Amino acid sequence: MATGIALVRHPLTQFSFAPLAGHLDMWLLCHEAKSQVRSAATGIPAGRVRVYEGYDTNNRVEYDAAHLVETTDCRGIVALSEVDVLRAAQLRSAYGLPGLSYETALRFRDKVLMKHALGVAGVRVPAFRTVDTGHDLRRAATDFGFPFVVKPRTGGGSVGARVIRDETQLLRLLEAGIGPNFYTPAHLEAEEFVAGDIYQVDGLVLDGRVTLGTVSWHRSDILDFTTPTSSRMIDQSGEKAAVLRAFASTVLRELGLLRPGIHSYFHCEIFDSPQGPVLCEVAARPGGLGIVDQLDAHFGVSTFDLLLTAEFDLPAPAVPDHRANGLVGWVAVPRGGDIARLKTVIPQANWVGERRYGRSAAADRRSSSADFDGAVIVRGATEAELDNLLDEATTLLATVVV
DSSP states (O other), X not given: OOEEEEEEOSOXXXXXXXXXXXXXXXXXEEETTTTOTTTSOOSSOGGGEEEETXXXXXXXXXXXXXXXXXXXXXXXXXXXXXXXHHHHHHHHHHHTOSSOOXXXXXXXXXXXXXXXXXXXXTOOOOOEEEESSHHHHHHHHHHHOSSEEEEETTOOXXXXXXXXXXXXXXXXXXXXXXXXXXXXXXXXXXXXXXXSEEEEEEEEEXXXXXXXXXXXXXXXXXXXXXXXXXXXXXXXXXXXXXXXXXXXXXXXXXXXXXXXXXXXXXXXXXXXXXXXXXXXXXESSOOSTTHHHHHHHHHTSOHHHHHHHHHTTOOOOOOXXXXXXXXXXXXXXXXXXXXXXXXXXXOGGGEEEEEEOOOOTTOOSOXXXXXXXXXXXXXXXXXXXXXXXXXXXHXXXXXXXX
């Protein structure tokens, strides 16, 4: 039987490989803690599940994946996290496998290449510059003024991203050293600070076409790891949604995701500035926390099932031509948060479901914008109703954030 490979940094409780049973021998190369492989009912024989300590920087992952490609009839590689996008793309390009190429994947990972390509195409992006030395940061402060933003070029989860608001904060950053950040020894980039709310366009590309997508308002400070995080869809038929959806489609097209044969989630963050949309970042992977659940609940389908069957050219479930009534949002549950308590403030009629991530008990504080114990998904008839529900939920959760 042909094989498939999945690089799995996410909990296996979040993404099921059941649709591939009887069609492919799947191999799962997994994060030792986040995948929860010892407790999850994967449906994959234990001999085809491999666990890696230090997964994010363990280069044995791609070594073993390459060996599997070389020794089996491999039909494709699935990758769902920032850590794995380039790993999988490099293997696809090296072995002629279908899907996102290394060249295209790099434009979704390296924020300098991303913004350069989009700027040349006429898409609005923040003014930016690469940062390798203290002199580069001095030039950034001169060029952009305060505040400005510094972030890893190939980072994710807002790790290492910060707003430098004055010279005191700049000097503190310089004195600490601008060494490696996130999961790779990435250099940094600096960019102008763009005022405005952040909106997210999330969805699924199948065979180079945006098949499903939602537009949401991120209700929290994306760089504040100390407060509850929540998001909700906006009116999908309104003018703002249409403008942001069109902007995201242009970004995806210019970066090469909308090409025949490409199947991928996408997550596009956009500043809603007074001058119009400005790209924050875009990724060729699913959004974190409750975003995939939001998509599934709104459209009434498993988007991961659609992705898997497209990736491996298998019979796919029907793509719905309708969507559920109302709008969907989510609130992330911090460590120590009691999901059951949320049911005291969210009526049963609005409760869509919950997602538990089972973070490692050894970790006692958040380290990224996606570092939570779980998420609760809710539905409301209007934006105002959703805001009221999420306000009550975040107020309840604020007392347990660590």
